[in-house]
Amino acid sequence: MTDSTVRVRDLDESELLARIFPLLPTGDAVDVGPGDDAAVVRAPDGRVVVSTDVLVEDRHFRRSWSTGFDVGRRAAAQNLADIAAMGARPTSLVVSLVVPGDLPVDWVTGLARGLADAATPAGATVVGGDLSGGDEIVVAVTVHGDLDGRAPVLRSGAQPGDVVAHAGVLGRSAAGLALLASGAASGQHGAPGARGPVAPFVAAYLRPEPPLPGGPAAAAAGASAMLDVSDGLLRDAGRLARASGVTVDLTGGRLSGDVSALLPAAVELAVVSEDVDGWQQARRWVLSGGEDHGLLATFPAEVADHGLPAGFREIGEVRTPVDDGPQVLLDGEEPDVPQGWDHFRS
Amino acid sequence: MTDSTVRVRDLDESELLARIFPLLPTGDAVDVGPGDDAAVVRAPDGRVVVSTDVLVEDRHFRRSWSTGFDVGRRAAAQNLADIAAMGARPTSLVVSLVVPGDLPVDWVTGLARGLADAATPAGATVVGGDLSGGDEIVVAVTVHGDLDGRAPVLRSGAQPGDVVAHAGVLGRSAAGLALLASGAASGQHGAPGARGPVAPFVAAYLRPEPPLPGGPAAAAAGASAMLDVSDGLLRDAGRLARASGVTVDLTGGRLSGDVSALLPAAVELAVVSEDVDGWQQARRWVLSGGEDHGLLATFPAEVADHGLPAGFREIGEVRTPVDDGPQVLLDGEEPDVPQGWDHFRS
Known part of the structure; x- marks a missing residue:
């Protein structure tokens, strides 16, 4: 046998x-x-x-x-x-x-x-x-x-004035999952056989590649807080905000490249589901999609001024919380999309 | 609510x-x-x-x-x-x-x-x-x-001439399981409510108490090999024997107290199952019963001469393997009972 x-x-x-x-x-x-x-x-x-x-x-x-x-x-x-x-x-x-x-x-x-x-x-x-x-x-x-002698980087260390940065991909795994669920990637037996424009998204869902060296690099550079983005950018940024007692304000314009990168997946999905607005769909994946396992970190401004560690790019800033307490904002306002999912209930 | x-x-x-x-x-x-x-x-x-x-x-x-x-x-x-x-x-x-x-x-x-x-x-x-x-x-x-600076005690270090010792109970958990399975301990809602002669056996099955301090104590005393007895004395002694390339010869007479201690459980079981020979049943639990999580260890004879660590008692000796290779024996002969179970298949 x-x-x-x-x-x-x-x-x-x-x-x-x-x-x-x-x-x-x-x-x-x-x-x-x-x-x-x-x-x-x-x-x-x-x-x-x-x-x-x-x-x-x-x-x-x-x-x-x-x-x-x-x-x-x-x-x-x-x-x-x-x-x-x-x-x-x-x-x-x-x-x-x-x-x-x-x-x-x-x-x-x-x-x-x-x-x-x-x-x-x-x-x-x-x-x-x-x-x-x-x-x-x-x-x-x-x-x-x-830890190689370094202090652990907790979720709770972010300070107002810090730069918010991300390493890895955003929304790519959620796009791959949506393609698999829709049947747009069906008959392809998973990523090994997936072809055409859907292949990289399906692969991102099936076999995520977290930016692992970014973790120690961020710690060595002086990151003030960090966490793994497993349940969506907004949801995990909210966790960091609450743990640190700060507001995380994400900059939409710094995420537009991430949204653009998902448009091919949104276009494929539109073939099987015509009521999809491609840009809005891609934007939701970037803000709320889980399981990309990128790293969300905050760095003191003086660290960012000297250049973020390899793989990280700035996507927002840390502010003093106002009346509503610690929260996550998008361009200074409450985000207009759902904040991610709860695996436990689904 | x-x-x-x-x-x-x-x-x-x-x-x-x-x-x-x-x-x-x-x-x-x-x-x-x-x-x-x-x-x-x-x-x-x-x-x-x-x-x-x-x-x-x-x-x-x-x-x-x-x-x-x-x-x-x-x-x-x-x-x-x-x-x-x-x-x-x-x-x-x-x-x-x-x-x-x-x-x-x-x-x-x-x-x-x-x-x-x-x-x-x-x-x-x-x-x-x-x-x-x-x-x-x-x-x-x-x-x-x-490890507090000590070398780990592996399964593979036993040497011919070493003393075989055990800490903890033998067969008690298997007796408790048999009582629960037979219904002899039924209607008692587990050990908290269990009464009478079955109670300590049922408790041993439901809430085993491994002799945890015995592990570091055995290491400090110079144990040559050790393992947790989770699948039965014979089966786990066989693992130690094969890993060390030795034969483990258990002394039946040194286990008779363990067998006697299980007789009350065997007697209770006989009430619901009349074809049970109490002594043979108790002996099987001692030799083959799993999940007691006692510690089986070997000690150089000179260590044993100065007294085994608290909780350990001698139950056999390590011999050079003969023609059949490393194995476990009982009073120099192949044991006449099954050697334990395989959770994975059951």
Whole structure:
């Protein structure tokens, strides 16, 4: 039998692990890798940065759109982005995986390859995991990072007068999701086969590429606050604003290039849904679309005057809050689009 | 509405988190707790020990037997045991939780209390987590520990001539599970209400208490190998034997006290199942029962001569493997009972 016909229930846990472990390269930071009761990872800073994120089938991904490789890449990428958003360098991750018995083993080994594919370039290693049967696929990843002696960059450090900056893409993942959901990218079996103008958007949704080196670079440059944009620019900017007790005022004109870049996706979507205003649709993706995993950071003006770290560009400024308290504004006014979504309720 | 009538779907993620965070005490080792992109935990040793374990509803627990508190305690305890088994001191844990929308919020807050209840006495803090909706409850815990300058105790270090020792209970959890499954402990709504001779066994299954201080104590005393007994004494001793390339020979006479201690459970079970031989049943629980999360360790004879660390008692010896290669024996012979179970297939 090949792995595409072998199903998870055909193997016991140790047999399945024996197929997974060889797919996970070890790294310099690992003293003890998978196979013992626990792994041992170096933490030279003397502190360890830790974050965990869970993906659930049909809530965060669909098997008809995403391969196991895609899900592995995405699970790793969104966790690695949380580490970068603290200003840290990723070192290692562990994975708890719940799989139905009829899942092809190929899907699971694809997931392992996807995890390694996202983690390895970031300098991180998969050091352990746990497997269980279950009714639906659940991928829970915990990732660790090292601060290399720097202070962590929290959400709460923004000061009035700071420059608001962003690294990464905005709205691209939401555009890809909309194309997949509409059927405009259908019959293409996900990004590997996607062709034409929809391909880069679908790829951005299926396999986001957070600007991971931007995190430590922002910290080294003196970022006052930072977070990962996972639930939409407005929603996450609002979190930073409330945590810091400031108002974040975004500059619409600085986002017009992001909107323009999404017009091809909006045009494709208009073919299947004629009541779409392309520019407004693209603008909503930029302001409210989730899962791009870019980095939103604030920098003191004197840092910005000397040039923002590579990958960051200015998109607004931090102000003293007025009567309504800390909030996010767009060109000085309350934004006219929804502020993002809540995965938990959907 | 009280929390017993409020269901998860009635709250959004931030509202649910707002009920959970106050239940999680912070600890000395935590620089940044829940609420930012990631937590920051001190790792004074310069290495961090990491393990992850997942519990799935109706595979690892049943809601009709276990409260949310019980599941939280168990999830924490079995993860903490993996850290202890490396000779490390637990410092922190993170939790990814998948919950159906109709789950009472009480269950979730109970889980948080249970996690804290197991972690706090061990010196560990819940520093972060993630929540998602899903069809079945999944609790994925990742736990971290510090080695305090010691080398990690691996499974692979046992040497012929070493003494085999165990800390904790053997078979007690399996006896409790059998009582619950048989109905002999039914109508008692789990351990809080369990009365009479079955109570301690049911409690051992629902809320195991691994001998966590034994891990660092064994490491400090010079243990040559160690692991957490999660899948049964024979099965886990077999893992240690193969990893070390040795034969582990258990001494039946040294386990007879463990067997005797389970006789009350076997007697209760005989009431509902007359074809049970009490002693044989109890002996199987001791040799093959899982989820007690005791510590199995090997010590050089000269260490044992000066007295094993508190909580450990000798149960066998390490031998040079003969023709059949590394294996586990009982009084020099191949054990006559099954070697434990595989959660993944069941």
